[in-house]
Amino acid sequence: MENAMGVAGAGAGAGGGAVTTTSADAPSLPPNMTIYINNLNEKIKIDELKKSLNAVFSQFGKILEVLAFKTFKHKGQAWVIFEDVSSASEALKRMQGFPFYEKPMRIQYAKTKSDLIAKADGTFVPRERRKKHDERADRKKREHHHDNNYSGGGLSATHGAYGVTPPLSQLPLGVAKLPEAPAPPNSILFVQNLPTETTPMMLQMLFCQYPGFKEVRMVETKPGIAFVEYGDEMQSTVAMQGLHGFKITPQNPMHVTYAKK
C-alpha cells in the first residue's frame, strides 16, 4: 500500500534509526530498470532458468527481457529487464532471498543500463564496433521486438492481460505505480471465477501440465473456487502465470492468485 518509501535512500540509516534493511554487505547500486541476480542454481538449463525467472518476476510488472548465459564467467547469474524501474525496485525488495531452485536469490540493480533500454533511449552505442570516428548516430527507428513469448508448454491461456500488463509507458507517470504489493508467493494457488460446473478433474487436466503439480482441492460448499497445490512456490508461480485468465467458458476467465498462508 505505501511504497512511498522507495529505494531512493541508497545509504541506510537516515537519522540514526536502527534501520538495517540493507546491511553494509549490500553494495546498493542506484536503481535501474534491470536487476542483476546471482547465486542462481547453475545446474538449471539456461532456457528453463530464463523461463522460470520470467514467471517468477512478471508479477512485478512488464518484463522486457530476461538474459542469462552459460559461459563460465556468467554462470549462476541473470538479468531481468523491466519496463519500469519501480517494477525492478519492487522485485528486488520482495524477491530478495527467494528460494529458487533450492538457492536463495541474491538480487541487485544492474550496474549499467541494458542495451535494450539504451536502444529505446537512443543512447545505445554498439560495443563491437568501437571505432572512434563512428560517432554518427544511425537513427534507425527500428522497432525492437522483444515479446517474451514463453509458452509454458501445453495449453496456452487466453489471458488477455495478466496482472499489470497495461503499458505503463502510456500512463501518466504518477499513476503508473504498481497496483499494490502482490500476495506473497505460496506453493498453493487460489483459483476463483470458475464456472459452477467445473469439476476437480477438469482443473487437474489444466494444472497437472505444470511441473510440481500435487493436487486440486475444491470446496463443495463454495462453488467457483479451488485450491491447487504444487511442490514449491516457484512451480506454483509458473502454473499461475500460465493459467491465470484461462477461460473454461468464454465468460469465466480464471482468476489465479497465491493462496493465503
Added chain:
DNA sequence: AGCACA
C-alpha cells in the same frame, strides 16, 4: 565469485 546484451 562472477555485471551481459544468444
